[in-house]
Amino acid sequence: MEYSELVKDFLDDAEGHLGVFDSALLSLEKDNYHREVVVSTLGPLHTLKGNSGMMGYESLKVYIHQIEEVLKKVLDQEVAIETVIDALLDSANVIREVLQAIGNNPSSNPDLTDHILAIQKRLSGTDGGTARREIDLTSYLGTKTDTIKVDFKRFDDLLNLVGELVIYKTRLNQIETQMRGVIGSKSVAKELSGGLELMGKTIAGLQEGIMRARMLPVLHVFGKFPRMVRDLARPQEKEVELVFEGEETELDKTVIDEIEEPLLHIIRNAVDHGIEDVKERVRTGKDRRGIITLAAGQESNYVIIQVKDDGRGIDFDRVREAAIGKGLLKADDVPDKEDLVSLIFGAGFSTKKETTDISGRGIGLDIVSRNISKLNGQITVDSVPGRGTVFTIKLPLSLAIIPALMVEAGEEVYAIPMSAVDESIKVREQDIHVINDHEVIRFRERVIPVVRLDEFFNIPGNRKNRFYLIILGRAEKRLAVAVDRLRGQQEIVIKPLDDTFGKSYGIAGASVLGDGRIVLIADVIAFWNKTLEQRKRGSEEQSDPASGPLFVRAREQEV
Amino acid sequence: MPEIHLPASGLAEEILPRYQDKKQGFHLVTFHLGEEYGVPIHQVREIIRVSGITMVPNSPSYMEGVINLRGRVLPVLNLRKRLKLAAKEIGKTSRIVVAEAGEKVIGLLVDAVSHVIRVAPESVESAPEEVLEIDTDYITGVGKLKNRLVILLDLEKLLRRENIETSDIEDQGGTHGKED
Numbered sequence: 001m002e003y004s005e006l007v008k009d010f011l012d013d014a015e016g017h018l019g020v021f022d023s024a025l026l027s028l029e030k031d032n033y034h035r036e037v038v039v040s041t042l043g044p045l046h047t048l049k050g051n052s053g054m055m056g057y058e059s060l061k062v063y064i065h066q067i068e069e070v071l072k073k074v075l076d077q078e079v080a081i082e083t084v085i086d087a088l089l090d091s092a093n094v095i096r097e098v099l100q101a102i103g104n105n106p107s108s109n110p111d112l113t114d115h116i117l118a119i120q121k122r123l124s125g126t127d128g129g130t131a132r133r134e135i136d137l138t139s140y141l142g143t144k145t146d147t148i149k150v151d152f153k154r155f156d157d158l159l160n161l162v163g164e165l166v167i168y169k170t171r172l173n174q175i176e177t178q179m180r181g182v183i184g185s186k187s188v189a190k191e192l193s194g195g196l197e198l199m200g201k202t203i204a205g206l207q208e209g210i211m212r213a214r215m216l217p218v219l220h221v222f223g224k225f226p227r228m229v230r231d232l233a234r235p236q237e238k239e240v241e242l243v244f245e246g247e248e249t250e251l252d253k254t255v256i257d258e259i260e261e262p263l264l265h266i267i268r269n270a271v272d273h274g275i276e277d278v279k280e281r282v283r284t285g286k287d288r289r290g291i292i293t294l295a296a297g298q299e300s301n302y303v304i305i306q307v308k309d310d311g312r313g314i315d316f317d318r319v320r321e322a323a324i325g326k327g328l329l330k331a332d333d334v335p336d337k338e339d340l341v342s343l344i345f346g347a348g349f350s351t352k353k354e355t356t357d358i359s360g361r362g363i364g365l366d367i368v369s370r371n372i373s374k375l376n377g378q379i380t381v382d383s384v385p386g387r388g389t390v391f392t393i394k395l396p397l398s399l400a401i402i403p404a405l406m407v408e409a410g411e412e413v414y415a416i417p418m419s420a421v422d423e424s425i426k427v428r429e430q431d432i433h434v435i436n437d438h439e440v441i442r443f444r445e446r447v448i449p450v451v452r453l454d455e456f457f458n459i460p461g462n463r464k465n466r467f468y469l470i471i472l473g474r475a476e477k478r479l480a481v482a483v484d485r486l487r488g489q490q491e492i493v494i495k496p497l498d499d500t501f502g503k504s505y506g507i508a509g510a511s512v513l514g515d516g517r518i519v520l521i522a523d524v525i526a527f528w529n530k531t532l533e534q535r536k537r538g539s540e541e542q543s544d545p546a547s548g549p550l551f552v553r554a555r556e557q558e559v
Numbered sequence: 560m561p562e563i564h565l566p567a568s569g570l571a572e573e574i575l576p577r578y579q580d581k582k583q584g585f586h587l588v589t590f591h592l593g594e595e596y597g598v599p600i601h602q603v604r605e606i607i608r609v610s611g612i613t614m615v616p617n618s619p620s621y622m623e624g625v626i627n628l629r630g631r632v633l634p635v636l637n638l639r640k641r642l643k644l645a646a647k648e649i650g651k652t653s654r655i656v657v658a659e660a661g662e663k664v665i666g667l668l669v670d671a672v673s674h675v676i677r678v679a680p681e682s683v684e685s686a687p688e689e690v691l692e693i694d695t696d697y698i699t700g701v702g703k704l705k706n707r708l709v710i711l712l713d714l715e716k717l718l719r720r721e722n723i724e725t726s727d728i729e730d731q732g733g734t735h736g737k738e739d
Contacts, residue, residue, distance in 0.1 A: 163630075168630075412613075495631075497625065497632065498625075498663065500634055502618065504617045507616070510632045516611065517627070518613040519613070
């Protein structure tokens with residue numbers, strides 16, 4: 001996103017906040033003091049202040065801060081509203097003028113020192129209230145905006161229609177191919193092909209246009225965290241700076257909404273467990289201030305979001321101890337790093353002995369892993385002791401239309417979201433081994449569990465000696481799903497399945513193919529749960545009470 | 560439209576309003592599942608031939624699958640299984656009745672669709688108590704025609720969760736789903 005677009009966003013947003021402030025002031029002037037009215041102005045002003053700071057309008061930020069101070073004094077009843085209402089009304093006009101100036105020249109950075117001094121003077125009583133300032137009348141109209149607010153539902157409806165259009169187009173293409181077989185390459189057939197091709201391009205453009213319209217910069221999410229990080233770090237005697245990279249990267253709004261909570265847990269973990277307190281950092285020769293970097297970027301059809309911290313890194317010895325304590329590992333197990341990393345994504349896992357306000361209750365990373373899978377994404381962790389930890393999340397750009405791998409088992413076709421797939425390999429029956437009644441395969445020097453699609457979904461049919469394995473990735477773990485045949489990759493429109501008859505376990509939704517056939521979309525979480533279940537059956541710990549309610553919630557959120 | 564007279568017994572008062580379209584009177588679409596069944600015509604959107612049903616794994620046994628109805632993914636209920644009748648193969652006369660039940664639109668797989676009939680209100684009475692069980696309140700009445708009976712179904716009740724018994728497969732899903 002261009003800087004000028006950011007400015008536009010800022011201005012659109014700012015006018016909304018200023019509008020709230022304005023109408024509150026007018027009501028205060030008319031009806032005198034109402035505590036709620038004053039309080040109602042604080043939120044918008046605070047956001048405006050924050051945004052101004054983020055956009056580099058330092059002076060505006062300081063000015064708004066002064067206004068906040070005035071309002072706080074009013075709330076504390078140190079100052080009567082009557083004595084400052086004029087100054088406040090003036091201040092709204094000042095902000096209005098500043099916004100207008102920025103609108104006229106996005107690179108300008110108005111200096112408000114005089115106004116700041118004036119408002120301080122008024123507060124301190126050294127200025128008994130001056131005459132109202134003259135204001136340019138056109139500033140009341142606000143800056144012209146290029147954006148409109150639209151109910152998101154309308155975009156959903158549009159996208160659905162486009163999805164159907166894509167399906168019909170594919171159908172027409174198939175009919176065209178059939179027709180060529182019948183009438184040969186007469187000119188009418190050529191014209192039809194030409195027409196279809198043009199229509200296809202237009203539809204693709206339409207689809208992309210609507211997808212773009214649903215996109216928001218990831219800053220919408222990132223921007224929510226600086227305050228949280230500060231408030232979390234303060235009582236732990238930590239200094240933490242949150243740095244953004246690539247915050248202009250755009251994501252579908254549905255993904256934006258769903259990514260908030262996973263990021264919250266990861267960042268919270270970085271502050272609580274990753275970054276050391278000031279003393280320890282100084283002792284180990286690090287900068288006093290820890291840095292957490294939130295980075296976003298696009299890679300083909302995916303968005304990569306990283307949370308990096310320069311803290312102490314994951315203490316794998318403690319992870320191992322905690323896992324043994326919880327019975328997840330036996331004392332004589334020799335887990336490798338990958339096993340340990342996947343343990344921290346397990347339910348109810350925490351190495352922290354004391355609990356902070358919202359962290360350390362042993363919930364968090366399991367939710368993260370689950371939510372990411374639900375979004376058809378993947379999460380991986382890399383950690384170097386003493387140097388820090390990097391969480392990398394890979395997500396599809398959109399939740400509505402995703403690339404999927406079409407696979408066959410028996411007579412059935414299933415779609416597996418590409419974002420969950422690492423790769424696919426061709427194997428023979430004798431490559432599969434059985435350990436403790438569970439099928440596994442040796443893959444890149446690792447032994448990974450195999451889930452058979454036909455078995456999982458009770459699909460009838462005869463197995464062949466040669467078949468395919470789809471390797472799924474989740475954090476450091478790998479899982480192979482056995483299918484009879486691969487049909488290739490395809491963009492599919494996800495439609496939710498009606499749940500009148502209950503949710504069908506293992507099915508994330510359905511999609512209509514070009515030939516009108518319906519394929520079901522496999523819910524990769526279910527495959528993971530199957531292996532998890534096998535693992536659990538082997539351990540004594542059957543259920544984790546702490547994780548119960550959260551799982552219920554996670555399920556309700558599923559579409 | 561004939562005038563509608565309610566029988567003096569009063570039994571039909573509870574039944575009729577659900578089946579009465581103010582203007583159309585009392586019309587049913589009837590279909591066969593061994594016996595003849597009927598649903599109010601205003602709930603029926605269309606009747607289609609059976610083709611291209613995609614089975615949905617880990618779903619209750621009476622869930623036949625899903626079909627593509629002009630781009631919409633429509634669940635299809637095997638009405639025989641839902642009513643606990645003997646199973647029957649899908650044949651030439653089999654049809655899917657696309658019907659509305661409250662907010663939902665579903666397909667009902669039936670052996671054959673007979674026709675649209677008008678039932679005189681006075682010929683409808685509630686099914687004899689002796690044949691009803693607690694969980695069969697979706698049978699709202701019986702229409703007595705010249706030489707046959709039509710069982711009146713309430714689709715909303717038929718689909719209501721608490722009325723749908725937990726099937727064996729749902730149980731299985733439950734143990735799977737524990738982690739979810």
